[in-house]
Amino acid sequence: MPEQLVFAMEVFLNGLMAGVLYALVALGFVLIYKASGIFNYAQGVMALFSAMTLVGIMEGQVPFSHLINAILGTSVHHFGWHLPAALAILVTMGVMVLLAWLVQVVIFRHLVNQEPIILFMATIGLAYFLEGLGDLMWGSDIKKLDVGLPQGINLWIDETTFNIFDYGFFIDNLDIVATIIAAILVGILVVFSQYTKQGRAMRAVADDHQAALSVGVSLSFIWVMVWSVAGFVALVAGIMWGAKSGVQFSLSLIALKALPVLMLGGFTSIPGAIVGGLIIGVGEKLFEFAIGPIIGGATENWFAYVLALVFLVFRPQGLFGDKIIERV
Amino acid sequence: MLDQEQGYVTADGRQIGGTVMDMRNITLRFGGVTAIKDISFDIREGEIRAIIGPNGAGKSSMLNVISGFYVPQEGDVYFRGQKRAPMRPYEVARQGIARTFQNIALFEGMSVLDNVMTGRLTQMKAGILSQALWRGKAEKEEVENREICEKVIDFLEIQHIRKTPVARLPYGLKKRVELARALASEPKLLLLDEPMAGMNVEEKEDMSRFILDVNDEFGTTIALIEHDMGVVMDLSDRVVVMDYGRKIGDGTPDEVRNNQEVIDAYLGVSHD
Amino acid sequence: MFYREAGDFKTSYQDDNQTFPIKFDRYRYYFVLFVAFAIIPFIINDYWANAVFLPFLIYAIAAIGLNILTGYCGQVSLGTGGFMAVGGYAIYKFMTAFPDVNVFFHVILAGLVTAFVGVLFGLPSLRIKGFYLAVATLAAQFFLVWLFNRVPWFYNYSASGQITAPERTVFSNPVTGANSEPWMVYLFCLVFLVMLTLVARNLTRGALGRSWMAIRDMDIAAEIIGVNPLKAKLTAFAISSFYVGVAGALYFSVYLGAAETEAFGITKSFNILFMIIIGGLGSIFGSFAGAAFLVLLPVVLKNVLVAWLGWPTDLAAHLEFLIVGGLIITFLILEPHGLAQLWRVAKEKLRLWPFPY
Numbered sequence: 001m002p003e004q005l006v007f008a009m010e011v012f013l014n015g016l017m018a019g020v021l022y023a024l025v026a027l028g029f030v031l032i033y034k035a036s037g038i039f040n041y042a043q044g045v046m047a048l049f050s051a052m053t054l055v056g057i058m059e060g061q062v063p064f065s066h067l068i069n070a071i072l073g074t075s076v077h078h079f080g081w082h083l084p085a086a087l088a089i090l091v092t093m094g095v096m097v098l099l100a101w102l103v104q105v106v107i108f109r110h111l112v113n114q115e116p117i118i119l120f121m122a123t124i125g126l127a128y129f130l131e132g133l134g135d136l137m138w139g140s141d142i143k144k145l146d147v148g149l150p151q152g153i154n155l156w157i158d159e160t161t162f163n164i165f166d167y168g169f170f171i172d173n174l175d176i177v178a179t180i181i182a183a184i185l186v187g188i189l190v191v192f193s194q195y196t197k198q199g200r201a202m203r204a205v206a207d208d209h210q211a212a213l214s215v216g217v218s219l220s221f222i223w224v225m226v227w228s229v230a231g232f233v234a235l236v237a238g239i240m241w242g243a244k245s246g247v248q249f250s251l252s253l254i255a256l257k258a259l260p261v262l263m264l265g266g267f268t269s270i271p272g273a274i275v276g277g278l279i280i281g282v283g284e285k286l287f288e289f290a291i292g293p294i295i296g297g298a299t300e301n302w303f304a305y306v307l308a309l310v311f312l313v314f315r316p317q318g319l320f321g322d323k324i325i326e327r328v
Numbered sequence: 329m330l331d332q333e334q335g336y337v338t339a340d341g342r343q344i345g346g347t348v349m350d351m352r353n354i355t356l357r358f359g360g361v362t363a364i365k366d367i368s369f370d371i372r373e374g375e376i377r378a379i380i381g382p383n384g385a386g387k388s389s390m391l392n393v394i395s396g397f398y399v400p401q402e403g404d405v406y407f408r409g410q411k412r413a414p415m416r417p418y419e420v421a422r423q424g425i426a427r428t429f430q431n432i433a434l435f436e437g438m439s440v441l442d443n444v445m446t447g448r449l450t451q452m453k454a455g456i457l458s459q460a461l462w463r464g465k466a467e468k469e470e471v472e473n474r475e476i477c478e479k480v481i482d483f484l485e486i487q488h489i490r491k492t493p494v495a496r497l498p499y500g501l502k503k504r505v506e507l508a509r510a511l512a513s514e515p516k517l518l519l520l521d522e523p524m525a526g527m528n529v530e531e532k533e534d535m536s537r538f539i540l541d542v543n544d545e546f547g548t549t550i551a552l553i554e555h556d557m558g559v560v561m562d563l564s565d566r567v568v569v570m571d572y573g574r575k576i577g578d579g580t581p582d583e584v585r586n587n588q589e590v591i592d593a594y595l596g597v598s599h600d
Numbered sequence: 601m602f603y604r605e606a607g608d609f610k611t612s613y614q615d616d617n618q619t620f621p622i623k624f625d626r627y628r629y630y631f632v633l634f635v636a637f638a639i640i641p642f643i644i645n646d647y648w649a650n651a652v653f654l655p656f657l658i659y660a661i662a663a664i665g666l667n668i669l670t671g672y673c674g675q676v677s678l679g680t681g682g683f684m685a686v687g688g689y690a691i692y693k694f695m696t697a698f699p700d701v702n703v704f705f706h707v708i709l710a711g712l713v714t715a716f717v718g719v720l721f722g723l724p725s726l727r728i729k730g731f732y733l734a735v736a737t738l739a740a741q742f743f744l745v746w747l748f749n750r751v752p753w754f755y756n757y758s759a760s761g762q763i764t765a766p767e768r769t770v771f772s773n774p775v776t777g778a779n780s781e782p783w784m785v786y787l788f789c790l791v792f793l794v795m796l797t798l799v800a801r802n803l804t805r806g807a808l809g810r811s812w813m814a815i816r817d818m819d820i821a822a823e824i825i826g827v828n829p830l831k832a833k834l835t836a837f838a839i840s841s842f843y844v845g846v847a848g849a850l851y852f853s854v855y856l857g858a859a860e861t862e863a864f865g866i867t868k869s870f871n872i873l874f875m876i877i878i879g880g881l882g883s884i885f886g887s888f889a890g891a892a893f894l895v896l897l898p899v900v901l902k903n904v905l906v907a908w909l910g911w912p913t914d915l916a917a918h919l920e921f922l923i924v925g926g927l928i929i930t931f932l933i934l935e936p937h938g939l940a941q942l943w944r945v946a947k948e949k950l951r952l953w954p955f956p957y
Contacts, residue, residue, distance in 0.1 A: 129925025305739035421826030433821035
């Protein structure tokens with residue numbers, strides 16, 4: 001097998017796995033958008049915030065320690081405990097549900113009939129607010145997240161591929177685990193929205209707020225639920241990315257990456273988020289691998305956006321999105 | 329070139345001219361749904377032509393074809409004798425066709441006056457540089473067009489709200505502002521999509537009076553979609569009746585009123 | 601009692617079209633201009649210029665630009681930072697390639713280049729709308745920043761990748777480089793701001809402004825009544841990008857003096873977007889108000905929290921995020937038309953003061 005092709009295969013596989021993670025983040029967007037018409041720019045910061053909270057709870061950090069110390073002149077930093085990962089995750093999930101409730105009650109309940117662009121800008125405001133809050137609560141230094149997921153190069157794959165191709169694929173264990181978890185999560189979400197009572201109610205709300213109200217669906221409850229689910233997805237994404245590259249500001253930039261995913265897949269489609277994520281993940285890595293060296297590298301910064309842009313010009317609703325019918 | 333029939337004068341002294349809009353064998357499809365099936369009718373200059381029919385008959389779609397928003401898959405549109413070449417809606421507007429919309433399409437971020445002024449946009453020609461400096465042609469044009477708009481505003485009796493943001497107006501006044509915007513462009517053909525929808529008796533009387541006045545004073549040709557039969561009978565010179573995308577009646581209000589097919593359509597006789 | 605219109609009748613449409621129909625407003629405006637041109641240059645110093653006035657003037661220009669595109673024409677753009685970069689790198693190339701031409705013209709040329717680039721990236725707006733367009737502008741943002749980072753021609757093949765503004769003078773006074781005096785730089789920027797504001801005011805109250813707002817409010821209806829969407833959207837992109845390009849050129853050449861692409865990142869885009877949200881979408885005054893607010897906020901926070909209360913600086917930075925985010929949300933809920941609307945309401949009340957209604 002020609003060497004370049006083998007390299008390309010490795011890049012392809014890594015791309016697939018990055019794609020699954022993108023898809024996971026994109027899913028959070030799709031859910032909120034489908035249920036409330038809000039495009040949640042804050043999804044990425046929610047991932048960051050949830051990861052920071054998780055680390056903070058696990059390590060027993062005192063929230064707002066920096067601020068408290070500045071005001072009171074004290075020097076507290078830690079409570080002194082270390083929570084096991086599973087428990088900490090549960091607590092963090094509780095925090096995210098509380099956050100979802102607050103977001104709904106304080107912000108979006110008051111913005112019910114506003115145009116989509118206003119809602120979008122509100123989520124940008126929320127993103128900034130959450131970022132400031134997260135930094136204030138837990139500090140903005142890079143944190144290491146260790147929830148016990150396996151890390152390091154998968155040796156079995158390395159050896160096996162070496163025997164077949166004469167070249168060992170470097171695939172990180174963490175990526176494999178992330179892919180599996182993400183795939184499971186996607187499956188759960190799809191089942192949830194299609195087959196459960198709450199999921200059906202959510203889809204009803206996404207279709208028509210008024211009609212859903214008239215059959216007795218509580219909009220508030222659904223929206224809190226949707227934001228909680230998005231929060232949960234954010235937490236999982238935060239854990240995966242955080243374990244990989246540390247919990248830091250750049251985590252929130254994943255949200256930006258999810259945007260081209262959504263543009264490709266359509267904002268209202270769950271399968272679209274998945275397919276879009278995979279296409280972007282693979283496309284990015286392959287482009288950088290093949291063309292990157294010629295034009296200076298680091299093309300991953302912009303390739304996804306340009307690809308989505310070109311695609312959108314020819315198909316404005318994305319691959320699976322609802323066709324935009326202009327009515328007068 | 330199209331044969332233009334001779335004009336005539338109506339009982340109340342209005343001048344009706346030759347054909348100004350001729351729809352020939354129009355068929356319009358959306359995917360698998362045929363909204364308009366092979367419909368032909370004409371509109372004569374200076375007349376008031378009503379388009380009526382049960383809900384879903386395709387009337388709004390027909391109006392959209394006339395204003396150039398939908399392009400029929402089959403058939404031709406002839407305006408003032410010329411076959412309409414493929415063109416964008418704003419080019420159709422430039423030819424002198426103005427309209428109002430069923431669900432009000434006013435520009436909610438602007439005042440009444442500004443909305444009416446947008447009706448003049450097809451006529452405002454001053455270049456960007458002139459506008460940027462607000463001298464010469466741009467300023468003159470602005471004042472001239474303002475005068476025309478103020479005349480329309482006076483005509484429709486909305487002077488008292490000219491600086492009010494339209495978002496704050498009640499429904500009836502919004503409809504009137506939309507009419508003002510359409511009139512501001514001094515159209516050859518005015519399309520009204522359910523101008524009386526949602527109005528009470530008084531408002532309908534006012535609107536009817538305005539429509540008649542527009543036709544009387546300016547000789548504007550008017551095509552309107554309307555559900556209120558009383559209004560249709562009173563206002564229109566001729567009527568087109570549509571049902572399920574087909575034309576089932578075409579003539580004076582009296583002729584149409586006694587047409588069995590029309591009666592069936594409204595009373596809901598089952599179709600095969 | 602002093603804010604009165606009674607007796608101040610307009611006898612022509614021309615008068616009614618004035619920017620400041622109420623006499624008091626007009627005098628206030630002349631007063632501000634007087635202070636800006638005749639007083640501040642004499643009392644300004646390095647700190648005030650760099651911390652407050654220069655960023656305010658420059659960001660106000662950028663905010664007006666973005667407001668034209670997003671506030672008046674309704675095309676959301678998240679690429680403002682990238683377009684400022686075009687302005688900054690364009691003026692760098694012009695300054696280094698044509699050292700004898702006055703830098704004043706280079707600023708304008710840089711704006712024109714940015715206008716051209718803006719039209720290019722604005723072409724998709726004919727097919728894409730709303731969020732999709734916002735994301736498409738992100739393509740512009742990331743691509744442009746990458747371009748200036750990676751293609752050495754843009755930074756004249758310097759080893760560090762940084763661009764530095766060579767010294768240039770206007771009327772024999774340096775405006776760029778280490779020898780420039782704060783009052784000269786201030787006046788240079790002020791002249792641009794005043795000229796550009798006048799043009800923006802004229803454009804937005806005329807036919808072009810109306811066609812922009814029609815597209816913003818209901819683009820399909822706008823086209824049906826005769827607005828050419830291509831012309832409206834592309835002119836909005838062109839003019840908006842011109843303003844942003846001028847701001848970028850000034851930002852690099854007279855304010856920073858030296859820059860790398862980081863200075864034009866996505867944070868910049870959001871900053872300017874926040875300025876027009878807080879200040880007021882679709883309002884020239886709002887652009888000023890928003891720029892002033894977001895320039896002053898970190899200065900105030902730093903002076904109060906760090907200098908006065910002794911808190912660490914990163915705490916102040918975090919609080920700034922919190923406050924800005926919270927304010928965005930508050931404004932969107934309570935007053936979507938921003939500070940400009942609050943100002944308008946205050947003026948309405950002032951017209952009646954001291955009567956309640």
